[in-house]
Amino acid sequence: MSKYQIIYQDLLDKIKNNEIKANTYLPSENALMKLYNASRDTIRKSLNLLAQNGYIIKEKGKGSRVIDLNIINFPVSGVTSFKELKKTIHGHVETIVQVFLEEEVSEELKEHLYMENGHIYHIERIRKIDDEKVILDIDYINAQVVTGIKIENAKDSLYEYIEKQLGLKISFAKKEITVVKASKEEKDLLDLGEYDLLVCVKSYTYLEDATLFQYTISKHRPDKFKFTEFAKRSEL
Numbered sequence: 001m002s003k004y005q006i007i008y009q010d011l012l013d014k015i016k017n018n019e020i021k022a023n024t025y026l027p028s029e030n031a032l033m034k035l036y037n038a039s040r041d042t043i044r045k046s047l048n049l050l051a052q053n054g055y056i057i058k059e060k061g062k063g064s065r066v067i068d069l070n071i072i073n074f075p076v077s078g079v080t081s082f083k084e085l086k087k088t089i090h091g092h093v094e095t096i097v098q099v100f101l102e103e104e105v106s107e108e109l110k111e112h113l114y115m116e117n118g119h120i121y122h123i124e125r126i127r128k129i130d131d132e133k134v135i136l137d138i139d140y141i142n143a144q145v146v147t148g149i150k151i152e153n154a155k156d157s158l159y160e161y162i163e164k165q166l167g168l169k170i171s172f173a174k175k176e177i178t179v180v181k182a183s184k185e186e187k188d189l190l191d192l193g194e195y196d197l198l199v200c201v202k203s204y205t206y207l208e209d210a211t212l213f214q215y216t217i218s219k220h221r222p223d224k225f226k227f228t229e230f231a232k233r234s235e236l
Contacts, residue, residue, distance in 0.1 A: 003036075003038055003042050004038075004042045004043075004045035004046045004049070005046075005049075007032075007036050007038060007042065007043065007046040008045075008046040008049045008050060010036075011026065011046065011050060012050065012055060015050075015055055015056075015066055020066055021066065022066050022067065022068035023065065023066065023068060024065070024066055025062065025063040025064060025065050025066070026047070026056065026063060026064040026065075026066065028063060029043050029044065029047075032046075032047075047064055050064070051064070054067060055067060079170055079171075079172060079173045079205060081157050081158070081159035081160065082095065082127060082135075082137070082157070083156065083157035083159075083160060084157075084159075091129050091130040092128075092129070092130055092131070093127070093128065093129055094127075094128040095125050095126070095127055095128075095154075095155055096125065096126040096127075096128065096133075097123065097124070097125050097151055097154045097155055098124040098125060098126055098136075098189070099122060099123060099124035100121075100122075100123055100124075100151045100154055101121070101122040101123075102119055102120070102121055102122075102143060103119065103120060103122055104117075104118075104119060104120075105117065105118055105119065105120045109140050109215065112140065112204070112215040113140060113142050113212060113213075113215050114212055115142060115144075118142070118143065118144050119143040119144070120140050120141060120142060120143055121139070121140070121141040121143050121146070121149050122138075122139075122140055123137075123138075123139040123140075123141070123149075123154050123158075124136065124137070124138050124139075125137045125139075125154060126189060126190070129224070132191045132221075132224075133189065133190045133191045134190065134191065134220065134221040134224045135190075135218065135219065135220050135221070136186060136189055136190055136198075136218070136219045137216065137217075137218045137219075138216065138217040138218070138219075139158070139214060139215075139216050140214070140215045140216070141158070141213060141214050142212070142213050142214070145168075145207070145211055145213040146162055146166065146168070146213050146214075147166070148166075149161065162213075168207055168208075168213075169207060169208035170205065170206075170207060170208075171206055171207055171208040171210075172205075172206050173203045173204060173205040173206065174203070174204045175201055175202065175203045175204075176201070176202045176203075177199065177200070177201050177202075178199075178200050178202075179197055179198070179199055179200070179222070180197065180198055180200045180219070181196060181197060181198075182195070182196050182197065182198050182219075186198065186219060190219075190221060191221075192221060195221055195222060195223065197222055198219040198220060198221065198222065199219070199220040199221075199222050199225065200217065200218070200219050200220075201216075201217075201218045201219075201220070202215075202216065202217055202218075203215070203216040203218065
C-alpha cells in the first residue's frame, strides 16, 4: 500500500475502534503531518479517502469531523434507491420482501396515484442493518406505467430495474415527513426496542415526463437515521 493508504487505514481503525470518537475532530493537517511524518499532500489524500467513504465530513474553518457510523444519512431532497444508499451504510444490510402482489388499485390509492382504474404492484420490504429490522418500505406502483416487475427486482433494486431494464428515467419526488405512533403490526415487523414512534416519509415519485408512477410510505426507527437537506434562504 502507498503511504496515504496506510495512514487512511490507521485512522479508520481508530475510528472503528472508538479511539477517535464520533462527532469529534481529527487532529489538524499539521498535527497529522508530524504524527505520520508525511507531506501535506499525503495527509490530504488520506483525509479525502475517509471523506469519500463516508467516515468524516470536512467543515470549513473547523477541520474533519468524524461521522457517527451508527446513524444513516438520508438525503431528503434526493431520489435515491436503497441499493444506492447501501454504499454509504457501514454494516451488513439485507432486504426482506414481506409482500409482493399485483392487484386492482383501491379507491384510496386511485387518489394517491392519480389512477382511474387498473392494476398496481403492492410491495412491502423490511430493511435490516446489522441484523436489526429498522425500516419498513411500502410501495404502490402503477403497473400500467412500470411493467413486468418480479420479486427478484424488489429484492435487488426497483429503480435499477425501471431505469436500466425498462429504459425509463426517474426524475423527481415530492415528500412529506411526519412522526407517527407505531402500530402493533409495525412493532411486530420491526426491531423497535424501547421506541414506539416512527419517522414516516411519504413520497410521490415521477418520471422525466412528469408521470407519477410510485407512492411510497417509508417508516424508520428514529434513532438510526438523520434526514439532511440543503436549504437556501428566500423571502416569502
